[in-house]
Amino acid sequence: MAETALQLGIVGGYMIVALVVGVVAYRLTDRTAEDYYLASRTLGTVVLLFTTFATLLSAFTFFGGPNLAYAAGPEWILVMGLMDGLIFAVLWYVLGYKQWLVGKRHGYVTLGEMLGDRFGSTSLRVVVAAVSLVWLFPYVMLQQKGAGQAIVGLTGGAVPFWVGAGGITLFMVLYVALSGMRGVAWTDTLQGLFMLSLVWVAVAWVLSAVGGAGAATAALAVEEPTFLGLGGGLYTPQYILSTAVSIAFGVTMFPQINQRFFAAGSKKVLQRTFALWPVLVLLLFVPAFMLGAWAAGLGVAVPEGGNVIPAILAEYTPTWFTALVIAGAMAAMMSSSDSMLLSGSSYLTRDLYRPLTGQDDARDEKTDRREALVARVGVVVFAALSFVASLYTPGTLVQIGDTAFSGFAQLTVPVALALYWRGTTQSGMFAGVLGSQLFYGLHVFPVVSTLAGAFGVDTGLPATYLGWTPGIVGILVGLLLTVGVSLVTTAAPEERVARFTDTEGLQAD
Amino acid sequence: MSTARIVGWTVVALVLLALAVPWFLWGDAGTALGLPVWLWWHIGWMALASVVFAVFARTDWGLGIEEVRPRG
Numbered sequence: 405m406a407e408t409a410l411q412l413g414i415v416g417g418y419m420i421v422a423l424v425v426g427v428v429a430y431r432l433t434d435r436t437a438e439d440y441y442l443a444s445r446t447l448g449t450v451v452l453l454f455t456t457f458a459t460l461l462s463a464f465t466f467f468g469g470p471n472l473a474y475a476a477g478p479e480w481i482l483v484m485g486l487m488d489g490l491i492f493a494v495l496w497y498v499l500g501y502k503q504w505l506v507g508k509r510h511g512y513v514t515l516g517e518m519l520g521d522r523f524g525s526t527s528l529r530v531v532v533a534a535v536s537l538v539w540l541f542p543y544v545m546l547q548q549k550g551a552g553q554a555i556v557g558l559t560g561g562a563v564p565f566w567v568g569a570g571g572i573t574l575f576m577v578l579y580v581a582l583s584g585m586r587g588v589a590w591t592d593t594l595q596g597l598f599m600l601s602l603v604w605v606a607v608a609w610v611l612s613a614v615g616g617a618g619a620a621t622a623a624l625a626v627e628e629p630t631f632l633g634l635g636g637g638l639y640t641p642q643y644i645l646s647t648a649v650s651i652a653f654g655v656t657m658f659p660q661i662n663q664r665f666f667a668a669g670s671k672k673v674l675q676r677t678f679a680l681w682p683v684l685v686l687l688l689f690v691p692a693f694m695l696g697a698w699a700a701g702l703g704v705a706v707p708e709g710g711n712v713i714p715a716i717l718a719e720y721t722p723t724w725f726t727a728l729v730i731a732g733a734m735a736a737m738m739s740s741s742d743s744m745l746l747s748g749s750s751y752l753t754r755d756l757y758r759p760l761t762g763q764d765d766a767r768d769e770k771t772d773r774r775e776a777l778v779a780r781v782g783v784v785v786f787a788a789l790s791f792v793a794s795l796y797t798p799g800t801l802v803q804i805g806d807t808a809f810s811g812f813a814q815l816t817v818p819v820a821l822a823l824y825w826r827g828t829t830q831s832g833m834f835a836g837v838l839g840s841q842l843f844y845g846l847h848v849f850p851v852v853s854t855l856a857g858a859f860g861v862d863t864g865l866p867a868t869y870l871g872w873t874p875g876i877v878g879i880l881v882g883l884l885l886t887v888g889v890s891l892v893t894t895a896a897p898e899e900r901v902a903r904f905t906d907t908e909g910l911q912a913d
Numbered sequence: 914m915s916t917a918r919i920v921g922w923t924v925v926a927l928v929l930l931a932l933a934v935p936w937f938l939w940g941d942a943g944t945a946l947g948l949p950v951w952l953w954w955h956i957g958w959m960a961l962a963s964v965v966f967a968v969f970a971r972t973d974w975g976l977g978i979e980e981v982r983p984r985g
Contacts, residue, residue, distance in 0.1 A: 478949075478952070481952065481955060482933065482934050482951075482955055485933055485955055485958075485959055486930070486933040486934060489933075489959050489962065490929055490930055490933050490959075490962055491930065493962070493966060494926055494930070501974075501975075501978055502978050505978065505979070616947060617946075617947030617948060618946070618947035619947075620947070621944055621947050621948060621949070625942070625944070629942070630942075632942040632944060632949045633940050633941060633942035633949075634934075634935065634938050634939050634940060634941055634942075634949070634951040635939050635940055636940070641934075641936070644934060671974070671975075675970035675971075675974055676970070678966055678970055679963055679966040679967035679969075679970050680963065681963070681966070682959040682960070682962040682963045682966065683959065683960065683963045685959065686955075686956060686959040686960070690952070690955075690956065694948075694952075
């Protein structure tokens with residue numbers, strides 16, 4: 405009971421700190437949409453680095469990843485390194501820096517807005533936003549569900565699920581609506597530093613209790629002899645590459661990450677963040693995932709449906725420390741969700757609500773203020789809908805949430821082509837975006853097998869292609885469609901090719 | 914000049930990506946100083962990547978982006 409009170413106290417303490425940060429940020433916020441969503445493009449290195457980092461990680465760092473290392477060996481460290489440390493860093497430059505320049509020049513706030521303007525097509529803007537929201541919504545829902553379940557677990561059921569999930573939703577809405585990007589970025593920074601310190605203290609604590617890394621690894625070699633060898637079991641080359649590529653591509657197109665490309669304060673900030681990225685990934689994932697792997701060697705038992713990190717900490721560290729780590733993981737979930745809420749609301753209001761209600765992108769102050777109000781309403785609507793969904797959690801939504809990364813990854817290639825290849829046409833974009841979504845969607849949802857079954861035929865689409873996931877094949881489909889259709893069509897008269905390639909306009913400072 | 918640099922840096926990036934997983938240690942279960950050898954490779958490789966990225970940011974940042982020349 406004392407433990408529960410302590411854990412709730414720590415979670416509550418975090419919420420109060422976040423709220424205070426939100427209030428301070430609120431006092432510094434102009435009432436404009438650009439400030440609300442992008443902190444007026446002023447984020448500095450540390451804040452940009454950590455807000456992207458914290459947003460990226462969610463609970464996977466503490467729960468999902470170490471569980472995988474516990475069950476299948478620590479090679480996920482390599483997947484993370486390749487994915488987050490390298491591929492994402494390259495995309496950070498290739499897509500992020502270019503988007504930052506273009507966004508600064510033309511005042512874009514969302515991806516859909518940028519593409520819609522370049523291709524002179526409101527429909528494209530709506531399609532890109534709609535596709536993004538389709539994948540984002542269930543992902544937010546899963547975070548709310550996760551947070552609700554964590555509270556149930558924490559209190560042994562004393563606090564029911566709907567109170568936990570609802571309370572966290574309410575809290576997030578409050579401070580996201582209040583503070584916007586500035587507050588979210590600041591709390592993420594605290595959060596990221598907190599997580600990083602915590603994981604190193606945890607490793608030091610466990611290793612000093614078991615006699616050092618050498619002893620822990622030796623125990624692992626005895627208990628699970630196959631874990632130390634590179635590859636084997638779950639880890640095939642195709643699995644490692646498919647996972648790393650599809651998640652890295654997907655991350656880049658997640659609204660909350662993509663929008664951060666627009667929010668950097670200066671070229672310097674983007675450069676520093678880019679160079680620090682691999683080291684930061686290294687510092688977080690090696691200790692977190694090795695803890696999971698070592699737990700397998702140390703004979704730590706994980707309860708059914710439980711997580712390995714709390715289990716190993718419970719064995720080797722005091723109760724209050726375990727509580728602190730669990731609170732940290734929950735806070736990690738919240739820091740991802742608040743960013744998703746904010747970005748989701750910007751897609752909803754700017755790319756769907758505005759075009760569909762026939763409003764243009766007028767940029768006078770009055771419109772801007774009304775826009776910021778609509779944005780806050782958007783946050784409330786988005787969060788309320790996903791909260792209601794989390795109460796019922798239909799199976800299909802869970803499926804969408806789990807496959808969201810690859811769903812977003814389908815957008816990356818058409819966007820990259822649009823940014824760099826002058827020959828990309830409006831029709832090419834529609835074909836690439838919709839075609840790859842269709843291809844991938846047909847693999848995620850059992851449409852083909854259901855239809856075939858209705859005609860008495862037992863067939864379906866393959867689960868993999870020579871070991872490669874449909875997510876990866878879909879990316880290739882998107883590439884072929886965008887290039888192919890662009891080559892056989894000509895640019896529509898309303899397209900503005902110079903938007904992304906005008907050398908005069910694209911100067912950094 | 915700029916094309917040569919783009920090709921050069923692309924090759925560097927591809928090498929960094931290609932050897933992020935030490936394929937030549939596939940199946941190797943050797944350990945050193947308490948960690949698998951392949952994990953030491955990973956640690957060194959990521960540190961190297963940070964240094965390479967920093968050098969790129971210092972010398973050729975903007976390559977292929979800020980000097981885009983309109984074609985056709």
